[in-house]
Amino acid sequence: MALPNALAAKLEAVQAEYRVAPHNIDAEQALIGAMLVNNDAYYRVSDFLMPEHFMEEVHRRIFETAASLIKAGKLATPITLKTYLGDADLGGITVMAYLARLAAEATTVVNAADYGRAVYDLAIRRRLITIGEDLVNGAYEAPVESAPRDQIEETERRLYELAEAGKYDGGFQKFSDALTTAVDMAAKAYQREGKLSGLATGLSDLDAKMGGLQSSDLIILAGRPAMGKTSLVTNIAFNIAKAYQGEKQPDGTTKTKNGGIVGFFSLEMSAEQLATRIIAEQSGVPSYKIRRGDIRPEDFYKITDAARDMQTIPFYIDQSGGISIAQLAARARRLKRQKGLDVLIVDYLQLLAGSGKRSDNRVQEMTEITTGMKALAKELSVPIIALSQLSRQVENRDDKRPQLSDLRESGSIEQDADVVMFVFREEYYVNNKKPREGTEEFFAWEAEMNRVHGKAEVILGKQRHGPTGTVELQFDANITRFSNLAAEDRMPDRM
Numbered sequence: 001m002a003l004p005n006a007l008a009a010k011l012e013a014v015q016a017e018y019r020v021a022p023h024n025i026d027a028e029q030a031l032i033g034a035m036l037v038n039n040d041a042y043y044r045v046s047d048f049l050m051p052e053h054f055m056e057e058v059h060r061r062i063f064e065t066a067a068s069l070i071k072a073g074k075l076a077t078p079i080t081l082k083t084y085l086g087d088a089d090l091g092g093i094t095v096m097a098y099l100a101r102l103a104a105e106a107t108t109v110v111n112a113a114d115y116g117r118a119v120y121d122l123a124i125r126r127r128l129i130t131i132g133e134d135l136v137n138g139a140y141e142a143p144v145e146s147a148p149r150d151q152i153e154e155t156e157r158r159l160y161e162l163a164e165a166g167k168y169d170g171g172f173q174k175f176s177d178a179l180t181t182a183v184d185m186a187a188k189a190y191q192r193e194g195k196l197s198g199l200a201t202g203l204s205d206l207d208a209k210m211g212g213l214q215s216s217d218l219i220i221l222a223g224r225p226a227m228g229k230t231s232l233v234t235n236i237a238f239n240i241a242k243a244y245q246g247e248k249q250p251d252g253t254t255k256t257k258n259g260g261i262v263g264f265f266s267l268e269m270s271a272e273q274l275a276t277r278i279i280a281e282q283s284g285v286p287s288y289k290i291r292r293g294d295i296r297p298e299d300f301y302k303i304t305d306a307a308r309d310m311q312t313i314p315f316y317i318d319q320s321g322g323i324s325i326a327q328l329a330a331r332a333r334r335l336k337r338q339k340g341l342d343v344l345i346v347d348y349l350q351l352l353a354g355s356g357k358r359s360d361n362r363v364q365e366m367t368e369i370t371t372g373m374k375a376l377a378k379e380l381s382v383p384i385i386a387l388s389q390l391s392r393q394v395e396n397r398d399d400k401r402p403q404l405s406d407l408r409e410s411g412s413i414e415q416d417a418d419v420v421m422f423v424f425r426e427e428y429y430v431n432n433k434k435p436r437e438g439t440e441e442f443f444a445w446e447a448e449m450n451r452v453h454g455k456a457e458v459i460l461g462k463q464r465h466g467p468t469g470t471v472e473l474q475f476d477a478n479i480t481r482f483s484n485l486a487a488e489d490r491m492p493d494r495m
Contacts (some may be wrong), residue, residue, distance in 0.1 A: 021126045023055035023206040024118055031115035032062055033106030035070075036077055036099065042070045046118030047127045053123035061085060062099070078103055082399050124162065130160040131158050199260050199343055199383065202239025205471045206458060210419065213240075213343060213383035214465060218374045220349075220413055222388040222402065223423035224395070228456060230269065230347055231277065232423055235260045236385070237345055238278050243441070244342075259315040260342025263335045265328060267351040271317040277480055283304040286478040301479035314339065324353045325372040332376060341382055348387035349413070366411040374416045388413060390422075398430050406460045420462040425475060427452045456482060 034041040051064040064177075065084045066076035074080065078099035085095045135155050142151065198212025213219065223229045243259030266274050280287035283306040285299045295303070316339060318331055328346070335341050346352070354365040377384040390406045402422040407413045414420060430448050435441035456475040460468045474483045 018471065021055070021129055022122045023126075024122055025056060026157065027115045027122075028054050028056060028059045029102055029119040030106065031119060032059060032101040033065070033104075033114055034112045034115070035063075035066055035168060036081075037106045039070050039076055041065075041112035042067060042076075044113040049116045049120055053120050055122070055126070058095075058098075072119040125272045127162055131155060131162065141382060153327050153330045156334065157326050160330070160333055199240055200243065201236045202243070203236070203471075203473060203482065205473070208465060209460060209469060209471055210463065213385070214418070215381050215383060215402055216378045216462075217383045218377050218416055218420040219383055219385045219419040219421065220369070220407070220417040221385055221421050221423065222387050222390050222407060224390050224400075224402070226428055227423040228475060228480065228482065229423050229426055231475075232456075232458070232482050233345055233347060233385055233387060234277055234480075235272065235281060235482045236345070237264055238310075238313070239282070240343055241313040242310075244314050246340075254340065256340070256342050261340045262316065263332060263341050263344045264315065264317045265323075265331075265344070265346045266317055266319045267321055267323070269319070271319045274317060274319075278310065279303055279306050280479045281481040282310065284479055287480065298478055321351065322353065329372065329376050332380060336380055336382075344380070344382055344384045346379075346384065346386040348389065349373075350389050363412075370412045370416040374418075397478075400424070400426070400462075401457070401459060414462065417462065418464045419460065422459040424457045425452075425455070426457075427455065429474075455485065 018152055025325075031041070031045065037210065038347060046067070049063075051060040051067070054060045054063060062081065062085065069076040069080060069084075079094060081099055082096050083161055085099075135151070138146075139148075140153050142148075191234065198210070198214040198217075199212075200212050201206050221229055240260045241262045245258040246254040247257040249255050263273070276287050276290055279285075280290060283299075283302040285295060285302055289295050289299070290303065316335060320327075321337055323331075332341065332344055349366075352367045352369050357399055373384055388407060390402050394402050394406050401424050404414050404420060407420070427449070430445070430452055433445065435445055454474055454476065456473045458471045458473060460471070462468065472485045474485045475481070476483075
């Protein structure tokens with residue numbers, strides 16, 4: 001169907017001077033005509049099509065008004081729409097006459113979804129062109145304080161948003177499809193070493209409690225300073241990366257068979273400090289000796305052997321400080337695209353910024369961060385372990401074991417997280433109460449220290465998919481290593 005004279009002339013004038021953005025006026029007209037003849041056509045495209053997806057302004061107005069009427073349970077026809085669209089002149093033809101022509105020349109409603117997808121795809125192409133133009137103009141006219149990396153990350157963010165928006169296959173799915181996925185997951189867990197449905201942490205008691213780290217889960221690991229949060233998450237990350245086994249697929253991609261590829265955002269510690277911790281854990285040489293160079297020849301060989309073994313593990317560290325949740329998401333997506341990604345770790349949550357400038361309302365900013373983190377876990381389909389601080393109110397209680405209410409700055413941390421774990425080492429608090437030697441209190445303290453020495457607790461305060469409770473672990477403070485606790489019932493028989 002031809003456009004009214006004025007609209008056609010306008011488009012011809014634009015085409016003569018510029019390249020016209022991709023569009024299909026015929027598809028827009030056919031879709032609107034189908035809607036006017038049978039309002040059910042709207043529900044075939046309502047999941048993904050919006051007024052702004054139409055190229056022509058008059059079509060946006062017609063679609064928006066018709067959609068409002070249909071959603072309100074009213075009839076959308078040329079007659080009912082006239083009341084809301086007025087009597088504007090479309091270059092020799094009134095709105096009423098234009099609507100009547102669209103309805104008269106409409107095709108079957110069966111094709112409405114196809115027309116809608118054509119309109120939608122072309123709108124996505126136009127937005128893609130806009131992003132490209134903004135990228136070029138921004139590169140030409142960037143202010144002095146703007147770094148190229150910032151522009152790259154902003155463009156990546158917009159492209160990924162467009163990629164997510166550019167899908168019209170969402171909505172409801174059959175329950176049988178979800179059942180198939182669940183059964184497949186159970187079958188893989190049965191075949192996998194350790195019988196876990198998720199990624200094994202290398203700490204068997206913790207894995208037994210959680211079933212491993214589950215895809216799309218946001219896992220919060222919290223604790224007071226000196227409890228060993230970073231040490232525990234570093235141990236878990238290294239165990240996962242060390243166990244990595246990939247399997248080549250027919251299409252040339254690599255699928256993770258065991259273990260996983262680890263992305264680690266170290267917002268507090270440098271990559272060198274993190275590497276030193278892992279070397280100490282693997283070599284058995286205390287990290288403070290490595291930093292001071294206070295090592296013997298045999299220690300040096302242990303360090304070099306451990307470093308050599310770690311050269312090939314898929315463990316990637318980003319040590320940038322002060323990044324925003326949007327930047328973190330862009331870099332995580334890039335890592336998954338370029339290297340692959342099976343688990344993401346953020347150390348720690350409170351060092352992230354929101355998408356805008358740092359707000360005075362830190363609670364609101366933290367809500368944005370945790371919501372973004374959960375959305376990223378679902379988007380990438382990987383578990384995200386985010387470390388978090390706890391408030392000082394823990395120190396005011398006799399029992400220093402943390403609780404969900406101790407999470408700092410926002411209730412959204414507890415709300416958005418699928419799992420909340422706390423690290424607690426009673427040894428730290430008992431050690432700080434050391435009395436004067438030789439007194440009765442000292443002997444009681446010494447007995448207490450023997451009871452708690454080298455032990456740590458991981459308290460599962462929340463878990464959507466399983467039970468809460470406490471897991472006891474062994475902790476060697478010299479080399480910051482968490483390991484399975486050798487319980488009495490697992491010890492070999494005494495002679």
